[in-house]
Amino acid sequence: MQNSNSNIASQIIYEDNHLLVINKKVGQLVQGDKTGDESLLDSIKNFIKIRDNKPGNVFLGLVHRIDRPTSGLVIYAKTSKALSRLTQMVKNREIKKTYWAVVTKEMIPTSQRLVHYLKKNEKNNKAIVFPKPTEGAKEAIL
Known part of the structure; x- marks a missing residue:
């Protein structure tokens, strides 16, 4: 799924020197897979490279994933130290995912x-x- 830089900018919920939180839309791919479709990871790296005028590669680590048909918040680490700490927090269940479903009838x-x-x-x-x-x-x- 192709994303423009303004589209990525509008999806940023929180950002500091260590992490970035994106509001992923339905249908967006969190990280690359065998489909070859552009992923949010690649789109955000490109966005940061252009926005911050960074030479070379941009480090961005995926802390957790959510499925392509799901919308919601996704955390990316901007440093390897943040990636290590946040990944450990997910593993220890200090960071939890909660899924909500919208239904037309009573569940x-x-x-x-x-x-x-x-x-x-x-x-x-x-x-x-x-x-x-x-x-x-x-x-x-x-």
């Missing part, structure tokens, strides 16, 4: 849990959802 009560099983299809780089345990599928709880 299950919030006190219940929705459990499905996800199995990745490597050929098309997508996950298949199963309602019950399936060989090779991982449990996904909402």
